[in-house]
Amino acid sequence: xxxxxxxxxxxxxxxxxxxxxxxxxxxxxxxxxxxxxxxxxxxxxxxxxxxxxxxxxxxxxxxxxxxxxxxxxxxxxxxxxxxxxxxxxxxxxxxxxxxxxxxxxxxxxxxxxxxxxxxxxxxxxxxxxxxxxxxxxxxxxxxxxxxxxxxxxxxxxxxxxxxxxxxxxxxxxxxxxxxxxxxxxxxxxxxxxxxxxxxxxxxxxxxxxxxxxxxxxxxxxxxxxxxxxxxxxxxxxxxxxxxxxxxxxxxxxxxxxxxxxxxxxxxxx
Numbered sequence: 001x002x003x004x005x006x007x008x009x010x011x012x013x014x015x016x017x018x019x020x021x022x023x024x025x026x027x028x029x030x031x032x033x034x035x036x037x038x039x040x041x042x043x044x045x046x047x048x049x050x051x052x053x054x055x056x057x058x059x060x061x062x063x064x065x066x067x068x069x070x071x072x073x074x075x076x077x078x079x080x081x082x083x084x085x086x087x088x089x090x091x092x093x094x095x096x097x098x099x100x101x102x103x104x105x106x107x108x109x110x111x112x113x114x115x116x117x118x119x120x121x122x123x124x125x126x127x128x129x130x131x132x133x134x135x136x137x138x139x140x141x142x143x144x145x146x147x148x149x150x151x152x153x154x155x156x157x158x159x160x161x162x163x164x165x166x167x168x169x170x171x172x173x174x175x176x177x178x179x180x181x182x183x184x185x186x187x188x189x190x191x192x193x194x195x196x197x198x199x200x201x202x203x204x205x206x207x208x209x210x211x212x213x214x215x216x217x218x219x220x221x222x223x224x225x226x227x228x229x230x231x232x233x234x235x236x237x238x239x240x241x242x243x244x245x246x247x248x249x250x251x252x253x254x255x256x257x258x259x260x261x262x263x264x265x266x267x268x269x
Contacts, residue, residue, distance in 0.1 A: 020067055025142050027069040031082040045079075045086050052076035053098050054107045056084075057118045095119065134188055137180040143233075143245055147175055150233035154225075155189045162225065163191055164199035169226040174243050175233065 035042040048056070059071045072078035088095055099119040103112055134151075135144045151170065155163045167185060170176045182200065186193045230236055234246040 020065060023067045023069065027067065027072070028081065028085045031078070031085050034082070035086060041086060043086055043091075045083050047094070048076065048080040048083050048098075050098065050101055050105065051107075052080050054102050054105075054110050054115075056080040057102070057114060058107075058110050061114050061118065132188055133184055134176075134180075137177045137184070138175060139177065140175065140243065140245070143235075146233050146245070150229065152189070154228060154232050155191075160191055160195035161199045162221075163189060164196060165221055165225045166229055167200065169222060169229050173226070173229070173235075173237055174241070175229075175235070 032041055035045060055074070056071075056077045059066075059074075059077055060068070063071060068081060072081055084095070096119060099115050102110065103115050132148070134148055135141055138144065138147055140147065147170075151166065154166050158166070167176070167189075171178050171180070182197060183193075185191065185200075186196055236244055236246075238244055
């Protein structure tokens with residue numbers, strides 16, 4: 001039995017492995033949607049009690065493999081998570097006041113290190129730069145920062161010809177939607193529009209009309225840039241054309257930042 005067959009056998013017996021990060025992203029997004037009226041998100045959500053805030057910190061930090069939706073079956077934790085998701089980005093002073101008061105109260109089971117660590121997470125969210133519109137054109141919003149960083153790292157300073165190949169590979173691999181506007185790509189990566197349009201059309205649309213010699217040369221260039229792109233972002237594509245991101249150590253700060261970035265891209269925070 002090879003490794004693929006072993007994986008299929010395990011999946012049949014135990015089901016697909018749970019991706020806790022993605023589950024938590026979906027849950028936090030659902031909490032924000034509850035306060036979305038179709039135009040904007042209501043930020044006037046009820047402030048949790050100090051006890052509820054402390055309980056949430058204890059639950060999240062102590063049960064890191066438990067999905068937040070399960071932790072939020074306790075109403076006070078649910079209310080606190082919604083408050084953090086909606087107000088944590090632009091009302092850091094409120095979070096800071098709660099955490100400082102929590103430290104002074106000395107609740108059993110909640111260490112100062114735990115509280116300060118949670119405060120650091122919220123501070124990181126508060127200072128997070130606004131994501132670009134690129135996040136609206138990837139099916140992997142939870143991997144936005146890896147995608148954004150990887151693309152910029154590869155395209156920065158490159159000739160429009162190479163930039164066009166890299167973006168073509170990202171679209172063909174399913175990292176970016178085919179509907180992403182060229183004007184957005186030009187602005188995002190600081191490209192010259194006329195040059196980029198010419199090369200992008202060559203690789204993404206008109207390659208079938210080129211000679212065999214040109215096609216072979218282009219295929220080698222695409223192969224090279226595709227490998228570089230996958231290494232820079234950290235993913236591969238399976239035989240079934242499914243994108244698989246490599247396991248990364250995801251700190252809580254970056255995790256919550258991704259939630260805020262995703263929600264802001266949808267609700268225009």
